[in-house]
Amino acid sequence: MILITTAGKVGSEAARLLARQGEPVRVLVRDPNKVTALTQAGVEVVAGDLEVPATIDAAMRGVSAVVLVSPAIPTQELNVVDSAVRAGVGHVVKITSKASADSPIARRRAQTEIENGLIASGLGYTLLRNNAYxxxxxxxxxxxxxxxxxxxxxxxxxxxMVDTRDVGAVAAAIAASPAARAGKTYWLTxxxxxxxxxxxxxxxxxxxxxxxxxxxxxxxxxxxxxxxxxxxxxxxxxxxxxxxxxxxxxxWVTDDVPTLLGRRAxxxxxxxxxxxxxxxxxxxxxxxxxxxxxxxx
Ligand SMILES: NC(=O)c1ccc[n+]([C@@H]2O[C@H](COP(=O)([O-])OP(=O)(O)OC[C@H]3O[C@@H](n4cnc5c(N)ncnc54)[C@H](OP(=O)(O)O)[C@@H]3O)[C@@H](O)[C@H]2O)c1
The missing domain is CATH 3.90.25.10 (UDP-galactose 4-epimerase, domain 1)
Structure with missing residues (x-):
């Protein structure tokens, strides 16, 4: 089972693609009524809140890989990392940006805090440091x-700029088959x-x-x-x-999307x-x- 932590632009695309491939996939959302299209596409939807660790633990049962995507508030995403450790999850694909500890932009500093927490957790991980959407x-x-x-x-x-549908496709592909991508960072454009x-x-x-x-x-x-x-x-x-x-x-642009997906971005x-x-x-x-x-x- 693959868990996707939210069903925004990237998360819903990753969930839809995984369901289409027949992969068991679950999304954690605050309001299941907003994502009925995903339910109809075969995605398991569970109600939860990244502020509430018990709801994350409930969503984490039987999960082998996580796509960690959210507004990137460190306490919330580190709640997911802690829950994944407790559940013995194998791999986390982290959606991030041009993270840097000394960035003038608070969001990028927050991403660094999350990335560092994930790396220190000992979980298998892949970082997707994306250019603007x-x-x-x-x-x-x-x-x-x-x-x-x-x-x-x-x-x-x-x-x-990168299309979030391509970011979702890369996240889905790595979550479904993470071994070769463990410990790697990709720059999606x-x-x-x-x-x-x-x-x-x-x-x-x-x-x-x-x-x-x-x-x-x-x-x-x-x-x-x-x-x-x-x-x-x-x-x-x-x-x-x-x-x-x-x-x-x-x-900046890279070839990471075509390299990972075998098609053009x-x-x-x-x-x-x-x-x-x-x-x-x-x-x-x-x-x-x-x-x-x-x-x-
Ligand atoms: N925008 C860019 O150009 C850009 C570029 C590079 C990287 N990124 C990164 O991409 C990530 C965001 O991805 P995205 O654009 O796909 O996200 P998004 O479309 O903004 O969706 C965020 C989702 O998070 C949910 N959410 C918010 N708080 C929550 C909580 N406490 N518990 C559970 N769900 C919660 C929201 O659901 P509700 O409906 O409940 O509010 C929403 O579905 C961030 O890490 C960002 O730094 C963005």
Missing amino acids: MQNFLMLAPAIAGTDSFGSSTGDGRVG GPDRLSYADAAVTLSRVLGRTITFQPLSFEEQRDAMVRAGLPPVVAGMNAQALALFAEGDSD RSFERFAHDYASAFSVASGQPGVSMGRTTDPR
Whole structure:
């Protein structure tokens, strides 16, 4: 049995793929009513909360491998690591980012704390240190659908964005067959390094209408996110991460996805095609046009 700790973007894709291959797979979720599609796909769904170790222990019964993916709050993910140790789990695939103990971004420092705890646990592990997700653009979709434009403080910085469906596929493949991947770190990216202006060009081509990228200053970016409802601390952290994009911090790609999956990584063009309806159906919130920007890690 493979346990996936949450059913967000990466977790639900990994669960769906494993179920399709006939692997016994279970997801821990706070609200099973939100994931009826996974139940119908043959995934076992258990109610739990990463804040509550007893619920993790219940989900961990009979588990051989875990895909550890969540908002990456150290106490919560280390609760999973502790539970996996108690249950004698063989392997943990940890979804992480460009983790670093001295990163200016708190989320990346948190990822380091979790990675270190996992390594110290003695469990078999694989780290998937992913570049920014293409699906972050879905937060910009209401603005793009409503105004044909989006803003960001990423400047000319290029990003080796990866599709979360590819991250889920890699996590599923390793969880199902971890032996050769134990103790390894992979850096998952898409095939291209794109600036947000490049992304606007691709979106324009795919959607068949002109989509405009509006450069924002750090302050405009932070204030827009606050206006869109993010707490000021989170808005500041996200704006900080986007400023790092502008400096080239995410301007890297690897061959890890094709090497691990034996096929090409999905391109941003493919992503734009597959999610075209999200960028085309106005969801009635023009006020978010420059606000709900990406959540880069
Ligand atoms: N965004 C990026 O560009 C990026 C890049 C590289 C790496 N990453 C990493 O990717 C990971 C996030 O993956 P994702 O984007 O697939 O996640 P996601 O779509 O944001 O989903 C997170 C899930 O966690 C669940 N959750 C939150 N708190 C929980 C709790 N206490 N107990 C149980 N479930 C809980 C949420 O469920 P509810 O419905 O209950 O809220 C949600 O389904 C993080 O480690 C992040 O650092 C992200």
